Amino acid sequence: MKFILCVCQGTGCMSSSSHKITEALLREIKERGLEKDVEVKLTGCHGFCQRGPIVVVEPEGTFYCGVEPADAAEMVEEHIVGGRAVERLFYTDPVTEEKIRYYRDIPFYREQQRLILRNCGHINPEDIEDYLIHEGYEALRKALTEMTQEGIIREITKSGLRGRGGAGFPTGIKWKFCREAEGHEKYMICNADEGDPGAFMDRSTLEADPHSVLEGMIIAGYAIGAGHGYIYVRTEYPLAILRLHIAIRQAREKGFLGKDILESGFDFDLEIMEGAGAFVCGEETALIASIMGERGMPHSRPPFPAQKGLWGKPTNINNVKTLATVPSIILKGAEWYSSIGSEDTKGTAVFALTGKIRNSGLVEVPMGTTLRKIIFDIGGGIPDGKRFKAVQTGGPSGGCLPEEALDFIVDFESLKKAGTIMGSGGMIVMDEDTCIVNIAHYFLSFTQEESCGKCAPCRIGTKQMLDILGRIKEGKGTMKDLDELAALAWTIQNASLCALGQTAPNPVLTTLRYFREEFEEHIQEKRCRALVCKSLISYVISEEKCIGCGACQRRCPTGAISGSGRTVKPTTKGKSVRETRVIDPKICVRCGLCIEACPPKVRAISKVSPAIPDTSNAGSGGETS
Amino acid sequence: MTNETADMDDRLRDIIEQHDSDVKNLIPILQSVQEAYSYLPAAAISAISDRLHISEDVIFGVATFYTHFKFTKPGEHIIKICLGTACFVKGAENLLEILKDRLQIEPGQTTPDNSISLERVACLGCCALAPTIVLDNEVYGKMSSLKLSKIIDDLLEEKGKKKEEQRIEKNSDLEKPEEKTRGVEESKGQVPSGTTEGKT
Numbered sequence: 001m002k003f004i005l006c007v008c009q010g011t012g013c014m015s016s017s018s019h020k021i022t023e024a025l026l027r028e029i030k031e032r033g034l035e036k037d038v039e040v041k042l043t044g045c046h047g048f049c050q051r052g053p054i055v056v057v058e059p060e061g062t063f064y065c066g067v068e069p070a071d072a073a074e075m076v077e078e079h080i081v082g083g084r085a086v087e088r089l090f091y092t093d094p095v096t097e098e099k100i101r102y103y104r105d106i107p108f109y110r111e112q113q114r115l116i117l118r119n120c121g122h123i124n125p126e127d128i129e130d131y132l133i134h135e136g137y138e139a140l141r142k143a144l145t146e147m148t149q150e151g152i153i154r155e156i157t158k159s160g161l162r163g164r165g166g167a168g169f170p171t172g173i174k175w176k177f178c179r180e181a182e183g184h185e186k187y188m189i190c191n192a193d194e195g196d197p198g199a200f201m202d203r204s205t206l207e208a209d210p211h212s213v214l215e216g217m218i219i220a221g222y223a224i225g226a227g228h229g230y231i232y233v234r235t236e237y238p239l240a241i242l243r244l245h246i247a248i249r250q251a252r253e254k255g256f257l258g259k260d261i262l263e264s265g266f267d268f269d270l271e272i273m274e275g276a277g278a279f280v281c282g283e284e285t286a287l288i289a290s291i292m293g294e295r296g297m298p299h300s301r302p303p304f305p306a307q308k309g310l311w312g313k314p315t316n317i318n319n320v321k322t323l324a325t326v327p328s329i330i331l332k333g334a335e336w337y338s339s340i341g342s343e344d345t346k347g348t349a350v351f352a353l354t355g356k357i358r359n360s361g362l363v364e365v366p367m368g369t370t371l372r373k374i375i376f377d378i379g380g381g382i383p384d385g386k387r388f389k390a391v392q393t394g395g396p397s398g399g400c401l402p403e404e405a406l407d408f409i410v411d412f413e414s415l416k417k418a419g420t421i422m423g424s425g426g427m428i429v430m431d432e433d434t435c436i437v438n439i440a441h442y443f444l445s446f447t448q449e450e451s452c453g454k455c456a457p458c459r460i461g462t463k464q465m466l467d468i469l470g471r472i473k474e475g476k477g478t479m480k481d482l483d484e485l486a487a488l489a490w491t492i493q494n495a496s497l498c499a500l501g502q503t504a505p506n507p508v509l510t511t512l513r514y515f516r517e518e519f520e521e522h523i524q525e526k527r528c529r530a531l532v533c534k535s536l537i538s539y540v541i542s543e544e545k546c547i548g549c550g551a552c553q554r555r556c557p558t559g560a561i562s563g564s565g566r567t568v569k570p571t572t573k574g575k576s577v578r579e580t581r582v583i584d585p586k587i588c589v590r591c592g593l594c595i596e597a598c599p600p601k602v603r604a605i606s607k608v609s610p611a612i613p614d615t616s617n618a619g620s621g622g623e624t625s
Numbered sequence: 626m627t628n629e630t631a632d633m634d635d636r637l638r639d640i641i642e643q644h645d646s647d648v649k650n651l652i653p654i655l656q657s658v659q660e661a662y663s664y665l666p667a668a669a670i671s672a673i674s675d676r677l678h679i680s681e682d683v684i685f686g687v688a689t690f691y692t693h694f695k696f697t698k699p700g701e702h703i704i705k706i707c708l709g710t711a712c713f714v715k716g717a718e719n720l721l722e723i724l725k726d727r728l729q730i731e732p733g734q735t736t737p738d739n740s741i742s743l744e745r746v747a748c749l750g751c752c753a754l755a756p757t758i759v760l761d762n763e764v765y766g767k768m769s770s771l772k773l774s775k776i777i778d779d780l781l782e783e784k785g786k787k788k789e790e791q792r793i794e795k796n797s798d799l800e801k802p803e804e805k806t807r808g809v810e811e812s813k814g815q816v817p818s819g820t821t822e823g824k825t
Contacts, residue, residue, distance in 0.1 A: 012753055012766075015757075015764030016754075049752075050753040196748070197712075198709050198748060198752055199748070199752075204750075235656070235693055236750070237750065274653070275693075276652055276656065276691030276694065277693035293651035293652050295687055297690075354711035354752040354753060356715070360753040396710075426710065428711055434714055438718075439713075450747075557727065557774075558726075589722070593723070593774060596769055597771065
């Protein structure tokens with residue numbers, strides 16, 4: 001086989017019709033009778049979804065992005081037959097505008113170190129054979145035939161692996177607790193209930209490399225002495241669920257699951273449990289309640305799941321990424337793993353880098369990398385000439401860090417010191433157009449809605465905080481509200497039962513700590529500097545710039561724009577002046593359609609804050625910002 | 626009417642038996658019922674209650690805890706708008722306002738003619754394509770107010786057309802009404818994909 005065309009079939013690329021590209025490529029190859037020279041391979045996510053659909057030509061590593069089915073003919077004709085790569089489909093560096101051909105030369109990938117995502121984008125997730133070629137299930141063989149259960153736990157402990165679900169608890173110690181717990185019947189659970197909005201690395205890992213997670217799970221099951229396992233996965237991830245089903249079936253056929261695995265006498269099997277949409281189920285005890293068919297409410301620990309978990313039996317729960325790391329550690333050893341990463345946290349971290357960033361996607365870097373490197377070197381910085389404002393890590397339980405924090409390194413301790421958390425790895429970049437008050441409100445509205453309601457501090461406290469933030473957003477807040485927020489936050493952090501409540505105030509506390517002046521502007525000046533909070537802004541049409549075309553008027557859903565566009569004043573110089581359009585702030589719902597409708601060359605409409613006082617002739621003001 | 630209940634009874638029995646008639650499997654049972662009926666009909670809940678020997682309260686208690694379960698029949702088309710952080714930062718809140726305004730419904734509701742349901746979801750995991758919406762299981766990425774407006778235009782136009790067709794069908798004696806509806810379905814598939822547009 002001379003060429004392998006790897007077509008990404010992750011959720012991102014599939015939503016850009018990558019399956020049609022596969023069909024088109026197969027057709028072109030068949031028409032030219034090249035079946036013997038070219039293989040079209042389905043792969044999982046390459047992590048660069050923003051540039052999708054992605055096709056990589058292996059083994060050379062040519063990276064084509066933004067591919068459409070119509071490009072298939074040219075790709076086959078030029079690249080495969082003619083030996084000339086199709087330059088127009090190369091990746092264009094957004095900073096230097098240089099066209100880059102090879103995967104390995106693209107800054108987004110060049111600066112990454114992929115351990116957890118090692119196979120993602122390279123192997124066919126629906127074919128166990130492909131995984132086997134890439135050392136698949138070798139670690140399981142080694143663990144079952146060459147290592148004792150204690151030996152495995154020692155190795156994992158020595159490696160320094162910490163749980164990648166967010167809390168960062170040492171994995172080896174967790175396993176040890178469960179192994180030492182009394183009872184013959186034990187359970188192994190993989191937590192794939194990736195609920196953080198803005199995080200999708202678990203989904204991508206399951207879609208692109210499900211066997212590595214299964215292998216990690218079987219090894220963990222063996223080490224702790226469990227005979228049965230569950231993968232608790234979000235129902236919102238249909239493709240991940242499908243690929244897991246395929247992987248489990250194939251693993252059973254090959255004897256990696258079931259009775260007497262690899263003739264070791266160890267029996268282990270697992271099943272998939274689909275979540276039903278409750279963020280709190282990411283919490284261990286809530287997740288266990290959910291598997292048992294109950295309301296997914298957390299309960300106090302102790303007893304810890306390692307002592308009394310699923311069906312009252314000792315249970316070990318690990319995150320997808322933790323488990324996907326396990327096979328590598330078993331194969332390459334604890335020392336190899338602990339040589340990567342920072343003093344505090346070993347290994348790598350996977351981030352879903354999204355938001356106002358040039359290169360959006362999955363990024364895996366050694367722990368200890370600076371935020372600046374991730375955002376600017378790998379992510380390419382902020383697009384459209386805007387300024388960086390904040391970066392949010394840890395989802396709704398994390399916090400927003402300002403520019404001064406960009407040289408902080410990422411690991412569990414460093415981020416904690418800064419007031420945020422590592423979390424499961426969402427990293428959302430915000431620019432000057434993002435309103436900090438609005439973001440704080442958003443995160444809190446999420447946790448408030450997802451609060452299970454069991455304990456009062458979380459249930460009532462988050463509601464109170466949300467109301468205050470809502471008032472500030474509308475320009476109705478007082479300075480006293482800021483103290484009130486801090487006091488409520490303290491109570492909720494200290495008195496809530498589970499991590500959801502304990503961390504819920506983080507976004508508010510960090511934004512208050514780093515961006516207090518923006519809160520004050522909303523309260524004292526009734527001004528939203530990012531021009532986001534609807535109660536504090538007005539849309540205005542510039543009289544000088546407006547050409548009277550009426551595009552905005554046709555698009556306005558509420559009929560807030562008046563003016564006919566007819567010639568009103570034929571001037572003496574022979575030039576005619578058309579009547580410009582005017583927005584009535586009383587009718588305007590601030591949806592922004594007019595700004596998009598206004599021709600790019602004209603750009604006559606802008607937003608201003610504070611809002612223009614409610615008078616009928618508003619709109620002619622020139623205080624555009 | 627009795628046929629319908631008998632039919633539901635059979636289907637429910639199958640579903641519950643597939644899950645070993647075990648109350649431990651209540652959530653998977655509810656998921657299967659919802660898959661079959663696109664929501665949890667009240668009659669189904671009482672039937673599950675009978676078969677599993679647990680009270681309806683317990684079932685409702687579990688079902689209402691999880692956002693996945695619906696208790697009213699969803700519309701013919703379902704628009705899900707993602708309000709994950711990445712989408713939010715890129716203006717999804719405003720898109721939701723536009724949807725609410727154009728469809729005149731709140732998230733979780735269905736238009737009175739049962740044609741369109743609006744749902745908000747926490748994260749679809751397509752953050753790199755933010756902001757995204759899902760229309761009938763097809764993801765539309767890199768949305769803008771204008772693009773969304775056009776999608777709604779198409780949807781409402783189709784709705785209008787369908788009404789018109791139904792009116793004609795009712796009035797005239799068309800022999801193959803089935804083919805007619807299929808034609809409409811096909812044209813639905815050709816709604817321009819937002820993601821292809823988004824690439825320019």
